[in-house]
Amino acid sequence: MKKILLIEDDEFYTKTYKYGFEKAGYEMLTAENGDEGLKLLQSEKPDLVLLDLIMPVKDGFDFLKEIRANEALKDTPVIVLTVLAQEEDREACKQCGIDLYLVKTEHSLAEIIKKTEGVMKKRGILE
Amino acid sequence: MSKDTKKQVDELHEKIEGLEIEVSLLRDAYFQLEKAKKALEESERNLNKSQEIAHLGSWHLDIEKNVLTWTDEIYRIFGLKPQEFAATYEAFLERVHPDDRKKVDKAYWTSVKKRQPYNIEHRIIRPDGSIRIVNERCDTEYDKNGKALRSIGNVQDITERKKIEGELNRYKFVIDQSTQQIAFADLEGNITYVNNAWAKDHGYKKEELIGKHLSIFHPETELTTVETFNKTLLKKGHLSGEIVHKRKDGSTFPALMHNFVLKQNNKPIGLIGVAVDITKEKQIDMMKTEFVSLASHQLRTPIGGIKLLLETFKSEGIDHLTTHQQEFLTDIEVSTERMIGLIDQLLDISRLEGGKIDLQLRRVDLPSLVEKTIGALSHLFEEKRIKINYKKPSETLSQIRVDKNLTEQVIQNLLTNAAHYSRKQRARVDISLEEVDGVVILSIKDNGIGISKHEQQEIFTRFFRADNARKVYASGSGLGLYISKMIVRLLNGQLWFKSPGEGKGSTFFLSFPTVASKKSNA
Incomplete structure (x- = not known):
């Protein structure tokens, strides 16, 4: 079973994404902020990270910068999953190298799962 | 003989x-x-004549004999006839205002004794009770032993001048005390006057500033803006705008300036600058924008959450729910969509009003954009059984230079309005494009509810909803056209409409300058 790390501070998003992805057959790890996320990333080595941007303690932008600066972690597949729809935010993330930028309100859960699988296929994690 | x-x-x-x-x-x-x-x-x-014109009379006092001789003008000034006047020093003093008598008497004899010039302003009372203000001067002649022989002087009626001075002083006081910063300068920009606020707010003493050049009040970085501003000011005679000011200690503040060229006989003789420190206004503005932006984001999260929760809820099947329950579920979804739409609009407004839009200007083919939007809304038109007549332009139209997404948003707004406010039966919307005089015009004509004459001027205002509009589509926010108008203005286009009146349909027009021509129709 492929492992996905969800870094998200909102309890309802966490609950529903976990529900949806588990139903689709994935093992879900969850973290509430970038700090916890980094710890889990290093200890559990998930196949892909779903990353929220606005979080307390350490936000998504800082998390991205840190893993890209880390030799062992810089190739981790990351899909940003956020409410922020502005070009500036999209660009800032692209600069750090992400696999996909999704605006939460623009896609249904089913679509998000489908696009995630698309990225995993592209990265050779899934056939 | x-x-x-x-x-x-x-x-x-x-x-x-x-x-x-x-x-x-x-x-x-x-x-x-x-x-x-x-x-x-x-x-x-x-x-006599020149004394009359100047309101200046001369007098001669023989000190020993106490004989005072007046010219005609002094009699006129004092309102007396020669027969009425005893022609002595005391008789003169009688005509001086009682409150001024002591000081006049003292001043005169002091000047005689100390051989100092006599120059004094005092009031006199005419026989009819009216008061005049006069200015008196004289020289005194002495014999070889130093004894005062005679005084020769003049009196000038300065009542009018004093009145004007009084009025001037009133204005000067108001200007001096004003909380707005006010400065006068010559045409080269050298300061001739500043009021208290200008001096204080810039951190200087008034005296330090006379003669200094206006450029000391701006940081280096602002000087080219100031130059351009002043050039335009001299051409137009008046100009307002925001400029950064610099204080004595080097700190800066944003100011709103209203500047004027002072003219006399139609010739420019100086400059007047009025400035208001708008630091607070700018802070409040920024706070407002940040608040709306933050609030919109904070609202989007839980609402997005509701949408997601509903989706997950439904994914486990809802057939076991009663019909009513299923209906209510749909209503929750619809209500949530509306909220999301409203928040998106508020976010748009906060970005547009705050000037925080990053325009992606590209050459766009307007007809293709229109066709795309019509396609995207086809389900809405089908649902409401509205016939769409799109007249493809007979020849290729010139391109326009706009932000594609924002323009699409405007066209979508106009088309959804046409759909929402259509008539119930045989509704149709005619869409056409044409190019006229370097401008491409899109017209969207519906045969729907129209706009009443007295509501037409408010159509583009924030939150405005016409009464007849509310009746057929209750949940509109009144923000669509307001946002569209702002976007169009940003993109240098024009948005207007025509409606013969309520119940008679409306035609909305959207135009942009073509890229070949440099004409902006803002």
Whole structure:
């Protein structure tokens, strides 16, 4: 079973994404902020990270910068999953190298799962 | 005749001749005297006239004899007739205003004793009770022992001047005390006056600033803006705008300036600058924008959450729910969509009003954009059974230079409005494009509910909803056209409409300048 790390501070998003992805057959790890996320990333080595941007303690932008600066972690597949729809935010993330930028309100859960699988296929994690 | 008699006759003849010459001389002298007398009279008349025009009279005081002589003008100034005046120093003092008498008396005798110039302003009272203000001066002559002999002086009626001075002082006081910063400068920009606020707010003392150049009030980085501003100011005569100011200590603040060219007889003679420190306004503005932006984001999260939760809820099947429950579920979804739409609109407004939009300007083919949007809304038109007549332009139209997403948003707004406000039966929307005079115009004509004459001027205002619109589509926010208008203005286009009135349909027009021409129709 492929492992996905969800870094998200909102309890309802966490609950529903976990529900949806588990139903689709994935093992879900969850973290509430970038700090916890980094710890889990290093200890559990998930196949892909779903990353929220606005979080307390350490936000998504800082998390991205840190893993890209880390030799062992810089190739981790990351899909940003956020409410922020502005070009500036999209660009800032692209600069750090992400696999996909999704605006939460623009896609249904089913679509998000489908696009995630698309990225995993592209990265050779899934056939 | 005897020799003696002849001698006597000759002597007589001589004497007569002598007398004749003397008479003739006397006659000449007399005529000269008459001439001189006339010249003197004329000179006196001229003096009198010029004293009258200048409201200036002269006087002579014989100190020993206490005889005061006045010219006609002084009598006029004092409102007296020569017969009414005792012509002494005391009589003069009687006419001085009782509150000023002591100071006048003291000033005069001090000037005589100390041989100082006498120059004083005081009030006098005319017989009719009216008060005039006069300015008195005189010189005093002394004999060789230092005894004062006579004083020769003049009196000028300065009542009018004092009135004007009083008014001027009132204005000067108001300007000095104003909380707005006010400065006067010559045409080269050298300061001639600053009021208290200008000096204080810039951190200087008033005295330090006279003669300094206006450029000291701006940071280096702002100086080119200031130059351009001043050039335009001199051309137009007045100009307002935001400029950064610099204080004595180097700190800066944003200011709203209203500047004018001061003219006299239609010729520019100086500059007037009025500035208001708008630091607070800018802070409040920024706070407002940040608040709306933050609030919108904070709202989007839980609402997005509701949408997601509903989706997950439904994914486990809802057939076991009662029909009513299923309906209510759908209603929750619809209500949530509306909220999301409203928040998106508020976010748009906060970005547009705050000037925080990053425009992605590209060459766009308007007809293709229109066709795309019509396609995206086809389900809405089908649902409401509205016939769409899109007239493809007969020839290729020139391109426009706009932000594609924002323009699409405007077209979508206009088309959804046409759909929402369509008539119930045989509704149709006619869409066409044309190019006229370097401008591409899109027209969207519906045969729907129209806009009543008295509501037409408010159509583009924030939150406005026409009464008839509310009836057929209750959940509109009143923000769509407001946002569209702002976007169009940003993109240098025009958005307007025509409607014969309520129930008679409306046509909305959207135009942009083509890229070939440099004409902006803002």
